Amino acid sequence: MPIKVIKHKKNKSDKANTQTSSAMIAPSATSLYNKLEDNISLFATLFSDCSDVIFRRFQIGKDNPLPAAIIYVDGLANRQSVDLEIMEPLMYFTRIDQKNAMSNIDIEIIKQLNITVGEIKEDQNVMSIVNAILSGDTAMFIDNFPVALILNSRGWENRGIQEPTTENVIRGPKEGFTETVRFNTALIRRRIKDPKLKMKGFKLGKRTKTDVVIAYMDDIVNETLLQEIEKRLNTIDTDAVFESGYIEQFIEDSPFSPFPQMQTTERPDKVAGNLLEGRVAILVDGTPMALIAPATFAQLYQSPEDYYERAIFGTAVRLIRLIGLFLATSLPSFYVAVLTYHHEMIPTQLVLALARSRMGVPFPAILEALLMEGVIEILREATTRLPGTIGQTIGIIGTLVIGQAAVAAKLVSPAMIIIVAITAIGAYITPNYSTTYSIRFIRFPLMIAAAFFGVFGIAVMWLFIIIHLAGLESFGIPYLAPVAPLKLSDIKDTIVRLPLWAMKKRPMIPENRNLIRQGSSTVASSRRRTRW
Structure with a gap:
């Protein structure tokens, strides 16, 4: 009824x-x-x-x-x-x-x-x-x-200041940001004891009312850059902001690019160094990850530790990172191209060794590479999500057991296992964790291009990548600066790093209002002029 x-x-x-x-x-x-x-x-x-x-x-x-x-x-x-x-x-x-x-x-x-x-x-x-x-x-x-x-009675349970989890420190301060924005601003203020260091507060998220702070040096930062960042922050109209990644996706210039257009870091010393070069930091309550804008491609492969060691070692480490970038992105695609089209490009003995290692493997080189790279990505994601000890155990056991079993079953060749291991290690050589996603992403289009067109396909794909990078901007700053456009005065701190006493001026990109960083009467300068 x-x-x-x-x-x-x-x-x-x-x-x-x-x-x-x-x-x-x-x-x-x-x-x-x-x-x-x-x-x-x-x-x-x-x-x-x-x-x-x-x-x-x-x-x-x-x-x-x-x-x-x-x-x-x-x-x-x-x-x-x-x-x-x-x-x-x-x-x-x-x-x-x-x-x-x-x-x-x-x-x-x-x-x-x-x-x-x-x-x-x-x-x-x-x-x-x-x-x-x-x-x-x-x-x-x-x-x-x-x-x-x-x-004012704020006082909740919070995590203490610990070493950064995504940026291991060998030499330098081992303090990392926490989830409380006021602790993070204090860590920056400890390093820059200057009233010109400004920290402007915002609240973002109609429901979360998340505290957001932008930090900058008032007498150094470019006013146009600062106004642009504030304008973009004020246009965010959303219910919730839980992490700095929300803000990054709302205000970045090219949201569909695989390359990060802002730096992310847990290290207060890295933020302080960038503020003194005229950049702006964005701190978000509830996350230890700070954003630094603008960012260039060269900065993604720089670490604060490069400045704590002597210049020759800092330069060597940066070159190693660039080599790791090349190996992580292009080594699997070169393997596919050589085995598919270009046997004559490598020595005869190496060709014979690769041919013997692939005897009995039922898949072509491209499927072999895609299969192993896919397995590595699955293992990488599993070890990231599992608890620390269990994740490390699963990663080691999974890599050894699956790799050995795949070779024994003639599903892949031993050479492919070596190449996949090198690319997996090379992807994490960059100090910026967000950049590892870019490396892992562009590796697959390069392999597919190599399978269809060989080395010519790799060259064309890299040409497209470079054109894309040249067209990117971060808050009006060219992504490939200071190489394109060329700024000779800024080259001294890109791939190479000159001694600290030789970097008397701040970088010209981004433009700032105070170029002078140090005086000319430093101890190193006077020592060079002294005749013994």
């Missing part, structure tokens, strides 16, 4: 009662009421079914007490700070000598005499107060005062 739904028709009295109750609660009110009870009802409605939001009523003073209340989020606010620095001083408020003066007390007296927290703000906007509460602050309301005191 079907169930009939009977709708209740509201009469005039019902509508009047509904309007009255809505007016009494007024969840859409933009400013506070004068009465404490009205304000408590307002926020109780806004935070209905929020068991972690604490409402605490109390009385200010002993004689002729004044009703008050605080609201905070359990877990985001420091309970010890709330109890000892806010409530206890106010409940024992005895510094007013006049009889019945508590009801006429000015809110400035309460702020100056008894509340001992480090930061106090007044606010009348309801949504601004809600955002402060949800950020870990404590909101205090006093009867007959249509204003709330926002008291």
Whole structure:
């Protein structure tokens, strides 16, 4: 038997009662009421079914007490700070000598005499107060005062400062960013003790209200670059920003390019060094990954440790990284091209050795390469997602067992196992983790081009890649700078690195307002002029 739904028709009295109750609660009110009870009802409605939001009523003073209340989020606010620095001083408020003066007390007296927290703000906007509460602050309301005191009580459980997980450090500071943006700004401020270091705050995400900070050197950064970054950040209109990758995808110039157009790092020293060269850092609450803009291709293969060692070693390491880039991207495709089309390009003995190793393998070279590269990518993803110890075990066992079994079963040749191992290692030689995705991506089009057209296909594919790189920009800066366009003064810190005393000026790309980095009377300069 079907169930009939009977709708209740509201009469005039019902509508009047509904309007009255809505007016009494007024969840859409933009400013506070004068009465404490009205304000408590307002926020109780806004935070209905929020068991972690604490409402605490109390009385200010002993004689002729004044009703008050605080609201905070359990877990985001420091309970010890709330109890000892806010409530206890106010409940024992005895510094007013006049009889019945508590009801006429000015809110400035309460702020100056008894509340001992480090930061106090007044606010009348309801949504601004809600955002402060949800950020870990404590909101205090006093009867007959249509204003709330926002008291800094933020103090949640957080991960301590540890060594960066994606950028291992051999020589240099072993401090890495954490998930708390204020800790991260402090790590940068420790390294640059200069009032010209500015940190401008934003809130992004209509629902998450994520704290975002852009850091820059006020007397160095290019104003046009800074304004462009701020403009792009202000145009982000989304519900949530959980990680810096959200912002990167919203503001980058070419979202469909496989190459990263912003640097990502967990290292405060790397951020500090880039700020002193005129770049801008973007820090996001909730993630240890900072963004640095603009970025060029050369910077993706540079590490802070290049500057901590002598110039000859820094240059050698950069050359090794470029060789690793070439091997990781092109070695499998050259293997496919040589075995398919160009046997004459390699010595006869090597051709015979490769032919013997492939005896019994049922697949052509391209399928063999794609099969093994695909298996390596699966193992790589599995070891990344599994817990640390288990992931390492699975990676070692999977590589050894699968590789040995594949060779024994004549599915792949031993030479292919060696090539895949070299490419897997070469992909991680870059200091920038995001660049490894680019290397792993472009490897497959190169192999397919080699299978169809041989070495000529590899050359054409690399030509397309270089044309694509030449057309990329990062906030108006050419991606291949300072090579294209050529800036001879900046070449001293790209593939090669000159001694620190020889880099007296900052890079001309990006343009900045203060090119001079060091004086001419350094110890190294004077030592070179001395005749022994």
